[in-house]
Amino acid sequence: TLVLRNGRTGKMTENGMASRGKVLTIDTMNPTVKKVEYAVRGPIVQRAVQLEKELREGAKKPFAEVIKANIGDAHAMGQQPITFFRQVLALCSYPELLNDSTFPEDAKSRARRILQSCGGSSIGAYSASQGIDCVRQDVARYIEQRDGGIPCDPDNIYLTTGASDGIVTMLKLLVCGEGKSRTGVMISIPQYPLYSAALAELGAVQINYYLNEEKCWSLDISELQRALDEARRHCNPRALCIINPGNPTGQVQSRQCIEDVIRFAAKERLLLMADEVYQDNVYADGCKFHSFKKVLFEMGPEFSNNVELASFHSTSKCYMGECGFRGGYMEIINMDAEVKAQLTKLVSVRLCPPVPGQALMDLVVNCPQPGEPSYNNFMKERTATLGVLAEKAKLTEQILNTVPGISCNPVQGAMYSFPRITIPEKAIREAKEKGQAPDMLYCMKLLEETGICLVPGSGFGQKEGTYHFRMTILPATDKLKILLSKVKEFHQKFTQQYS
Amino acid sequence: TLVLRNGRTGKMTENGMASRGKVLTIDTMNPTVKKVEYAVRGPIVQRAVQLEKELREGAKKPFAEVIKANIGDAHAMGQQPITFFRQVLALCSYPELLNDSTFPEDAKSRARRILQSCGGSSIGAYSASQGIDCVRQDVARYIEQRDGGIPCDPDNIYLTTGASDGIVTMLKLLVCGEGKSRTGVMISIPQYPLYSAALAELGAVQINYYLNEEKCWSLDISELQRALDEARRHCNPRALCIINPGNPTGQVQSRQCIEDVIRFAAKERLLLMADEVYQDNVYADGCKFHSFKKVLFEMGPEFSNNVELASFHSTSKCYMGECGFRGGYMEIINMDAEVKAQLTKLVSVRLCPPVPGQALMDLVVNCPQPGEPSYNNFMKERTATLGVLAEKAKLTEQILNTVPGISCNPVQGAMYSFPRITIPEKAIREAKEKGQAPDMLYCMKLLEETGICLVPGSGFGQKEGTYHFRMTILPATDKLKILLSKVKEFHQKFTQQYS
Known part of the structure; x- marks a missing residue:
């Protein structure tokens, strides 16, 4: 080990050159940045992305696909964009299309x-x-x-x-x-x-x-x-x-x-x-x-x-x-x-x-107004999308509340449920030994066993001693039902395993 | 004046209610934000926007339009977007267009x-x-x-x-x-x-x-x-x-x-x-x-x-x-x-x-490659745009260097010239009395008299005692010629006025 200028140390590399310490290291970077945490895209999501890659490469898993219910990303979960919006954006991007008679006049x-x-x-x-x-x-x-x-x-x-x-x-x-x-x-x-x-x-x-x-x-x-x-x-x-x-x-x-x-x-x-x-x-x-x-x-x-x-x-x-x-x-x-x-x-x-x-x-x-050519279709799309979300909000609450050890408040609005989960003492001890939040252990196991990606409540904050996960209601109704029944099954198994 | 909680003071308003001091004031805001300066969109540009508004409202000015050469905003100065890019963006925005036969296959x-x-x-x-x-x-x-x-x-x-x-x-x-x-x-x-x-x-x-x-x-x-x-x-x-x-x-x-x-x-x-x-x-x-x-x-x-x-x-x-x-x-x-x-x-x-x-x-x-349908047109547009910029770079340097008291380095690249300007002592004194940088005084007068919007060198930093302005080479060739001849005329007048 060499002592270099500024008192930092370096190593001799094989070819004998001094490999200097980096200018920017974890010890010399902005300390406030280090304190930043962002659970919605944290370790669970990184693991989910990895699992998706492994699946693509043919790895055997107890599930065929990863279902991400970690982030309010509606289009990624299959929600369709509003036609009128996209027509106008296309016209703005390529104004030649203003001469195209297939675009409605209000979009133009x-x-x-x-x-x-x-x-x-x-x-x-x-x-x-x-x-x-x-x-x-x-x-x-x-x-x-x-x-x-x-x-x-x-x-x-x-x-x-x-x-x-x-x-x-x-x-x-x-x-x-x-x-x-x-x-x-x-x-x-x-x-x-x-x-x-x-x-x-x-x-x-x-x-x-x-x-x-x-x-x-x-x-x-x-x-x-x-x-x-x-x-x-x-x-x-x-x-x-x-x-x-x-x-x-x-x-x-x-x-x-x-x-x-x-x-x-x-x-x-x-x-x-x-x-x-x-x-x-x-x-x-x-x-x-x-x-x-x-x-x-x-x-x-x-x-x-x-x-x-x-x-x-x-x-x-x-x-x-x-x-x-x-x-x-x-x-x-x-x-x-x-x-x-x-x-x-x-x-x-x-x-x-x-x-x-x-x-x-x-x-x-400044969306389409009554009397404008795109109005009816716009309202149809808007109403359908909000209707499906309302249905899924209800469904999520209902199914989760059938699971002993999970209790879920009504999803009155937004796109998420944040149910409380009972985690057995044994699991809490195991998590603490690993230096993990208990609901992180829970969500990580859920991901590994079912392919379902949720975010642990600890990423959002919760009362000491309570545990939750955040789940979006965005997956398509069919998928949401599968997801919820898998969560149910997992929760029962997890509870049994740690009892 | 009342003393309110936290020791801050408020005023009695007409209807007798205490108007509290604001939570967020210039004295209690983030001090580092106050130190931020950004000349490219500073007071000169704000005045230019105001002048445009006055012109629209019918005010009489010694110029018919404001020419903004303050910012590297090519499209705003009339440069046309690359067709291929905009076609692909329209397709991405409204994928229905993937069925439209008028779009080239490589864009699709x-x-x-x-x-x-x-x-x-x-x-x-x-x-x-x-x-x-x-x-x-x-x-x-x-x-x-x-x-x-x-x-x-x-x-x-x-x-x-x-x-x-x-x-x-x-x-x-x-x-x-x-x-x-x-x-x-x-x-x-x-x-x-x-x-x-x-x-x-x-x-x-x-x-x-x-x-x-x-x-x-x-x-x-x-x-x-x-x-x-x-x-x-x-x-x-x-x-x-x-x-x-x-x-x-x-x-x-x-x-x-x-x-x-x-x-x-x-x-x-x-x-x-x-x-x-x-x-x-x-x-x-x-x-x-x-x-x-x-x-x-x-x-x-x-x-x-x-x-x-x-x-x-x-x-x-x-x-x-x-x-x-x-x-x-x-x-x-x-x-x-x-x-x-x-x-x-x-x-x-x-x-x-x-x-x-x-x-x-x-x-x-990942632009069009030889053999792809959009290649020729893409290259034509790209070459034309860069060619015009090269021409304007030359033109700017040449014309500015014909003005006594302005000296301009070759515009080897980028989109700007940063000529040095001689400002008479009398103008420097006047600026200092106003608490203004001398090249700010110069640019503000240029704007008021000719409608040309440039940014003073002091906004970019310069050697003590030297003065400059930054001018983009982006206006259309015709307009650029007018602009440069107006700058020339203004500089001569300004020099005379302050001699």
Whole structure:
């Protein structure tokens, strides 16, 4: 071993040259990046990809295919794109097709409108960093309609690279201070791990508040208060994140709950971040999506003039499921003008969100209207997709609840169930010996034995001593039934094996 | 004024309610974000957008249109997209078109190949976070061909959301330490302001090395050494960024220079970041693009087994100019395996780069081949676009050099000229009184009087006491001639006015 400059050591290689230590090693890399975890694409998924490869190469497994129910990736699970959206995207990509008589007129007029607002009439031009003007106008009109006429200023709309991008950008603006003054951000547990990952990377303090599993994953204000009061002792809580409808928990918040949350945020001076990407995914009777914006404005000027709110939407979920396009927007309410200027500057460094994703976002908020040639087919496709999702939400809950040792709240909305599983003591001990979370052991075994890929609850956070998995409801109905019966069978076997 | 909880102050509003201070203000936001600057979309461009709006609203100006030569946005300046690329993108967006006989067979086979490697055969599915497998394979083959057969492992390829995304991600991995141990990164001056913006946001130390304007913006190793030695006194220099062909300076590095840079990086233990997004944009006689990868491997195993290199490419420049799609890739060489795993984890948090951009990247690296139906037309379009750019590069240099007080190096490559301008003392004093950079004053006046939008050299960095502007060569030849003659006229008037 040699001691090289900077005191690092190297080895003599066979040909006698000094092989220097790397500049960038696990010990000398950004420590905040190391703290980032992201379960949705973690070790289980890596193993699933490997298994798929082994199957392709002819390996013998106790299953013929890997079924991935780990991620809300609708098209990958066979959901069909909306024809109208794809027609317009094709027209925008290759405007020669505007002369093709097989495309409907409303698709052509949408494409023309988008192209006219692109530099050089090309979706290959950069857009304004905040997003294409006409798309932001359409988003604002959509929000106004959705919220019963409450005004929306296009200048408060920022188009984003999926909702994740908007969420990370807002968090980035918020983070400051050191030690006890360090910015803290409240997130629900269970949470979508983008939040914990972003907070780890930014070095912000994650403040956990627990959703109430016994009351269908609802949010209790007293729990918010507990979490906040505790956090104030060691950091500076500045923001409260809500996912509604919930991921991974599938609950839909009542109007009353949203009002209480807003009141809490106002009282405690917290900026609200409302992740509303599942706003069209509401299935349960008596549940309805209420936007934070609408409730805020209905609470009167004391709130609507004061509470700072950022809300997020995306092309990836709802009936569209267009994840690959990375389209999204955020609306900001009551943001300080100087901070807004800083936000605009910050997003300009990345130039602009992908323009095809912006175009798609435009179609979502400006979809075919009654009387337009594509309206009927659009509505048929949309209704069918949402209908099937509602059916699968019900099916998932019902079948899982027939399994002793599994209990599953109703999937009121979104695309996931997050059932609680009983894991025998013996399995918990085995997992701990391996340094593994018990539900990771469970999910890994499930994958190896059945080819079913779920994500352990520990990747989303859960109450100490409870275990869960997250499962999407996206596989086709037939496959979902097979998947659920395999889970049932596995759970019984697993329980027996470890009893 | 009231004192509210947390000691912040508020005002009584007219209706007697306490208007609370904002949670997020310029004083309580992330201080590193405040330090970010991005001249390419700074105040000049904001004013240009405003002027366009005023013109549309019928305001009288001394010009009929605003000509933007501030950003490398080819399509916005009228450059036409490559037909083949757009055909395949339309096919991928709306696969019904695969039955349309007007599309060429090679476009269809490319589309089928891309769709087959997408989940559910849809570009609306998420891809692997590192990028679609077959696209990464095609990128690797392209690099091998480009570099005369030097092997490229698809596993070292990461698809990105434009090159900017890859560059920021690599910088993010590198940043650690505090005070004198804080990571320092060497960047050329003049630079592309993404680098300074990303370093400011990450809180890394920016180490400036100056390109030699007298020698056609070439890179002197002695200047690298000077900058490094100075920096070592106050930070920990870990990476060296090179832009070749240069932005904003348009120089193309010689093979010898690249070899010297690699030797320097090896000796000084610096990770190399090679921004090679203009690799097809080489115009000057005797100039040729040499990739850092190729030179590194030709230098033998002492270097090719040791020097850590990340190189970046994009769909936005070259003959494609498809900025809006945000496509790109990076290749990493000699990266520590554990760090690579961290990199893969980090990119997974954002799920995946936009899939249409990945598809486009695939077409760039897997373009029509001799014998395929689209080959001739593709080559015709490609050659024409690059030919016009070469012509405009020459034209720009020639005309600018006829102006007394402007001197312009040859635009050997890329898409920009960065001429030096003489600004009279009186104008410098006036700018300083206004707290403005003298070349900002110059560019702002140019914009107000002629409608031409350029970016002041101060936004890219320049030697103290020298002044420049960056101008793209992208406007259509006719418009470029008008623009250059207006700049000439303006410069003469400006010089006279301030003499």
